[in-house]
Amino acid sequence: MKKKKAAAARSPAARAPGRPRSDASRAAILKAAYQILRESGFAKFTVEGVAARAGAGKATIYRWWTSKGTLAVEAFMVAIAPRMDAVRESASPLADLRKQVHLAAAIYRGRAGQLVRELIALGQADSDTGKLLLSDFLEPRRKAALTALRRAYAGGELRREIDIEVLADVLWGPIFHRVLINRASINKVFIDKLLDVVLQGAATGAHVSRPSPG
Amino acid sequence: MKKKKAAAARSPAARAPGRPRSDASRAAILKAAYQILRESGFAKFTVEGVAARAGAGKATIYRWWTSKGTLAVEAFMVAIAPRMDAVRESASPLADLRKQVHLAAAIYRGRAGQLVRELIALGQADSDTGKLLLSDFLEPRRKAALTALRRAYAGGELRREIDIEVLADVLWGPIFHRVLINRASINKVFIDKLLDVVLQGAATGAHVSRPSPG
């Protein structure tokens, strides 16, 4: 992530000189980092603590991550991201969108919600961390929503004058608002109401296509 | 603010024994705190720095504020809050709402935007700070919006099945989303589009009452 080195790859035998990076070490560090995050939250997340639990040196951590924030973000993503990409495309883009948002909200309701809270907070103070979290975690989710919205737009399900970019913010914004500011619940009922209001304002017909409420 | 002691209550003039709190000191501390926040942001905001600039002792700060976060929030509010209450009620609640949101966005576009970003971030780590910021700054703004929405609801301008609480989150959420996460601009065009989408989804007729776009 920090250094590139033209990516070996030329031939199967081509290798950089010196001892190669230890993947065992990298994995141990990320695992220890995530464990600490999960057990104690970011407040007790210290580089020394991670190094000690991983049996690694602090210098090794700083060689591969620019700051403790970027380490925390990467550790979080390795553990969490896979769970968020579970929605597959169907014939109805708006239905896909609903599923995506419900899934994310479900995840944010749990332990992961507290972690994103803290990571977003960290991103305000440390720009490396903020950029990494945005580009590698938050932006991809938004992109997925944008894709669905674009398909719906192309399929004529959204009003012509709608700004898709704005619509994406209108969808995700209230969720983070409740997570970060309100601390109000983001339960299923809320998500449904949110989707209803937003799609009501954006959709063409009255057919907001909410699935039967069971 | 910190201790109550059952309030003596004998007469309205009852006073605690001992030297009373110095208002000059309190004011100097808040002023110094705000100056540092404005000049250098929260990164360089230290209790030692505030004490030194205010000509106060650190102990005095810790006597009256539980953490540096609560001090920062209070200093911010003393300086900023007055500017946000400038919207007076008119005959049209939805027009009032538009004005409120535009005004807040205008303020958040400036220096204050960075400060709320940092204070909200701080509130994630320190619950005292988070509660204070919410109860004394963020919640009052949301309440103002709720009041306008309720008036509109009562006046039949909003659809019967709308949940007003959700609607408030849908209005403010996207703004904070851009401030905290996207870092996308919250310019007037965006705010107008936001209001259009949201009120389109919530209003009864097609009359979304956007003022003529000049």
Place this chain on the structure above:
Amino acid sequence: MKKKKAAAARSPAARAPGRPRSDASRAAILKAAYQILRESGFAKFTVEGVAARAGAGKATIYRWWTSKGTLAVEAFMVAIAPRMDAVRESASPLADLRKQVHLAAAIYRGRAGQLVRELIALGQADSDTGKLLLSDFLEPRRKAALTALRRAYAGGELRREIDIEVLADVLWGPIFHRVLINRASINKVFIDKLLDVVLQGAATGAHVSRPSPG
């Protein structure tokens, strides 16, 4: 001790105006001070602690004592000094001297020994304290010894060329040396040996007049 005011004295009825000093308060402060010294030593002796235990205000303490050291010294003396003046003059000045030294050593072996240690230490850092301790406590003991020595000298019991002042230091010095530096025991055997050596070096005949060793 702190203020003089021309010493009343003009007539038996002359008095300063205003509320007179409260003796109850003075006594409570000295008592509390001594209790803390005895229970916890000088390490935990704080003016705030004394004021709290005495039910007095800190200002009251600083009105009558220049520093916490002088308070400690006075509290110590009020409690200890009376025990040290118990030796009455007899026909044999050197025997009196022996009794004085043995008595002082006995007292220094106990709790009081630790307190003088700490007070002498304090006197090194704070000159008010040092002067007070010297003039009101240590010097008077030395003076008593000097008086006995002078009587012995006048009675021809000491060699003509002896310097009495030096002799006093030679008597007391080793005791404080053990209390402050060595931490070696100042038991009766040591005191006797000390007296033997010193008086052997100073007395005229071989008659060092040690009482029968029972």
Place this chain on the structure above:
Amino acid sequence: MKKKKAAAARSPAARAPGRPRSDASRAAILKAAYQILRESGFAKFTVEGVAARAGAGKATIYRWWTSKGTLAVEAFMVAIAPRMDAVRESASPLADLRKQVHLAAAIYRGRAGQLVRELIALGQADSDTGKLLLSDFLEPRRKAALTALRRAYAGGELRREIDIEVLADVLWGPIFHRVLINRASINKVFIDKLLDVVLQGAATGAHVSRPSPG
């Protein structure tokens, strides 16, 4: 000095892992500490000040010294102790003793006298400091005197019934008494009188072996 860890012991070349202690840092700290002691005395001797002047971190100081007292003692000794070991053995142990005592008194008359005063005082409050000062500075001087006394005793120059240990206290005690308590001068005349009285009391013949008073 602080941790031992059973000393590896495998071979004389065994070393602890990790970065070794920086001698440059240690030397800079001791130097800065002594400079501050010499310039301002112990009153203005603060760990923060030492760290700042040495260009060291406070943590580094606390890693290697248990308290500011032990740091002060070590800094003092590194600078002063060499000057006190300048007396070489001659044929006359009592003459050596006289020289030792005169040399020490000469040193204590200067700046070092104030420092030992303050360090001894400090040793009363902090037992680590007291023990270190005693074992590494005061006791060795006393040992040197004891050695000379033992030689004199073996040579028949001291009376059979004399307790050498007591005699050492009788020699050094009065000097510290004047330094710590009296604040009386420890000039050459005093030291000579002191030695005369003490050796008169301890020596066998009348030959107290004072060098001709020129």
Place this chain on the structure above:
DNA sequence: ACTTAACCGAGACGGTACGTCTGGTCTTACA
């Protein structure tokens, strides 16, 4: 009885230093 002045308890104040903690860098020996 009324005024005046110094007293008193309480506790907030500015200030200084404490000893702890963590972030990020540097220096060893070994692999």
Place this chain on the structure above:
DNA sequence: TGTAAGACCAGACGTACCGTCTCGGTTAAGT
């Protein structure tokens, strides 16, 4: 060259006391 270990600088943290100050209220003597 990478790694574990751990010492290093830097600097903020929150605490503890110092000695001073500012309240409201008390207690005499002098009017």
